[in-house]
Amino acid sequence: MTKAKRLNSDFYTRDVLEVAPDLIGKILVRRLPTGEELRFRITETEAYRGVEDTGCHAKAGKTKRTETLYMKGGHTYVYLCYGVHHLINAVTGQEEQPQAALLRGVEGFYGPGRLTKAMQITKDLNAVDLTVSDEIWIEDDGTKPEYVTGKRIGIDYADEYYRNIGWRFTAPSEIKPKKTVKVQSSKTTATARKKTKDEDKK
Template sequence: MRLPKTYFTNDVLEIAPDLLGKRLVRVFEDGCRKEYVITETEAYRGEEDSACHASKGRTARTEMMYQEGGVVYVYLIYGMYWLLNIVTGANEHPQAVLIRGLQEINGPGRVGRQLQLDKSFYGEDITQSSRIWIENGVEPVSYTAAERVGIDYAGEVWINKLWRFVLDD
């Protein structure tokens, strides 16, 4: 039931809405296993996307975004929240899906905190990991596409892209 590597090699604009309703599985250090339904995602697509970290080019921080889909890209914001992104697409084409919400957990910072993410997740292969992966879930699902959040710096073209996807109730 775990999603295979080939799933994540598709384009981010296919994967981001398709992840809605799927189950994110997390096995914590104490062995406790929890499953969460993915309820909100956001797509970031390539160096041309001014809201994408890769728009600044390849750096130590963004290196993972240039890998073939199926690996975790985490980064720290405000010095306290690790945000979970899943790299998608082909090697050398940086794109990722930000997991913005899980059932009863709204906001990417809260998601990272609930999942107890840290820098050690950077580069983790989500298709082989023993501590975090994604499985098929409830299908089919309906969703709403909306503007991405917190990217005022990106410019009108990128602000107005409907690349945030929210699972309908």
């Protein structure tokens, strides 16, 4: 592992399908007004790729809300989702090519809303240049974890192709096992234990 270095413009100005998976394992740093630094390793991202991507905010063209997406790669795109959670993206690619990588999770906080709440990220940090900001940035310490791909979450409004494309990138440590049994009461648990013991005797 090498000494952590801030990611520069060359990292972000690539296509989002390169940047989003490369962000897995990088360190998101948030310096609070008190001077305290919060540092968490990124464990999940999603790629949103231009006006042709019907899951991307840019699908309807440039608006006051989405103008940040059209900035040069390396800026933040922070917005309020359903009036409840702030979500943070790293804008990627060249200027006027609207792409962004949504930061969906960091170690200890799975889910984009939990991430921003834990790191005190709000719309005040929208359109911030991650390459020079002293409030928020991303570092690379040489960690290159494996990742798996999957469908993006919460874009039911997109067409079938973009709903199902594997543009979500997740570190294996964040993959939660599916719950196959729901214990409803202590009586149910006792019955299940007895059944298991009876089966073991066979």
